[in-house]
Amino acid sequence: MANEEAIKAELTGKFPFLADKIVIKRERRLFADVPQDRFREVFEHAARKMDFVHLCIITGLDDGDNLLFIYHMAKLDGTVLNLKTTAPKSNPAIKTITDIFPGGVIYERELVDLLGAKVEGLPPGKRYPLPDDWPPNQYPLRKDWKPEMLEGKDGRKEEVKNG
């Protein structure tokens, strides 16, 4: 685990506010909570200076009053750094990372469609993955969303009942 400890030491050395926020879960897996106002710096440092050159995915999830975003980034040696940050549901705004990882654009579009995140700086393009006529303000991966909320459209209720 020397490798993981070294990564932890480098991150806490550069960003002292992360001191008790980094957890080594197992070999090659680090998780870190980063406050949103400092997230960009930490993310950019990890991607550009620490060889976390591959963005595996971005996970978004409904965490009560907040939306939680996890950026899973990997080194070529297999070490994965999972950087977490939150934004309140009342204003779920985050900044895009597509300037660093252009391939991440589709993951950010998912956050917009499925969780209602506001991604600042997201390049224009087609929505993903919901249909064009999806009702506004319905975010299916939020915990308060139920399929019944689409009820009343051509016997949708019947179809839900029948599984």
Add this chain to the structure above:
Amino acid sequence: MAKVTIPIGPQHPALKEPECFIVTLDGERISHLDMRLGYNHRGIEKACEARTYVQDVYLIERVCGICSHSHSTCFVQAVEEIAGLQIPPRATYIRTLIAELERVHSHLLWLGVAGHEIGFDTLLMYTWRDREAVMDIFAALTGNRVNYGMNTLGGVRRDFTKEQLAEVLKVIDICEERTKYYIEVCTQEPTVINRLSGIGHLSHDDAMRLGTVGPTGRASAVDKDVRRDDPYLAYKDLSFKVILDNHNDVFGRAVVRVLELMESYKLIREIIAKMPDGPVTVKAPRKIPAGEAFSRYEAPRGEDSHYIRANGTDKPERVRVRAPTMANLQSVAKMLEDNNLADVPIAIAAIDPCFSCTDRMIGIRTGKGTGNSIRWDDLRNYGVKWYRKQGIDFTDLNRKLAKKQE
């Protein structure tokens, strides 16, 4: 000359799955490519939150038909990590064996599709015939050609006998002989080389920047393979080469896949030779303690990643799935820039796309269309009536069968 924009898809003879590529052409050359995805969205991530872990294993397996074992293994190993379960060594090896057999049939399938897309249908017939041998061995081992249902929390659901494993070796011998021939075809046949070379160019830097994974990336010398970099299952104890190529085009992607087949055969032999004895499952708790895990798996198409968060109940709090095609799609737009329109099918096919896995989350149709849905009973009655109209009536036969069963 004015630029012309052509939508290809969501239904189009050149594509096997629903996706829409909006191609802007300058003459025959592609100047820009935009895409609209999501037509296969089925709501799996949300559905997982409403089901138990054991039910989810089967649901996740259906994210994709070809990489079914990839997704279910990626899922169970994350859940096992959260629960702190150590699965028996024999179960690990059985999972690895199925994983490599899956890679063999997936790569053979790809080679056939690639042949078809360039008008070389003989290659399609040959490779798919050989793929059948692998499908048959799957049916013999697991009871099914795809969606094997091998994984469960804490191990695998079936054990294999020595005779069954000997059968696998026989099939692998045949496939290896045939693959040697395909390697010759792909690397020496002038028509194939000329048709594939220079098509769908993706430079190493672009492949790295866009996060390309799997054989698509390895053909642009992106040295990523989760089996070696982030070893899971039994790969730590097995020896294999990661195939890299620097042609950066469809030709390179074909070479990487055919050579990977040879590595898979070696791996399968090694797995069977080293297969430890012992139980194949340990008891898994119904409720998984709160926690989280991020799991990676090298599927035939590239890195598959799952993130699972558990909340202490028997149902997960969040299941996040990222299939390899999703990571590779961004590179398609880059690959097709300045290519001919006629190269679209083979260049897209060369990432071995799988849109079912890409669009796995929410797919509820609203508005138009749902009025035509038909219930199971109605469908059955409709079938019975239809056959009766043709003069075929099973009523008597059904009655006789029912009597016999009594």
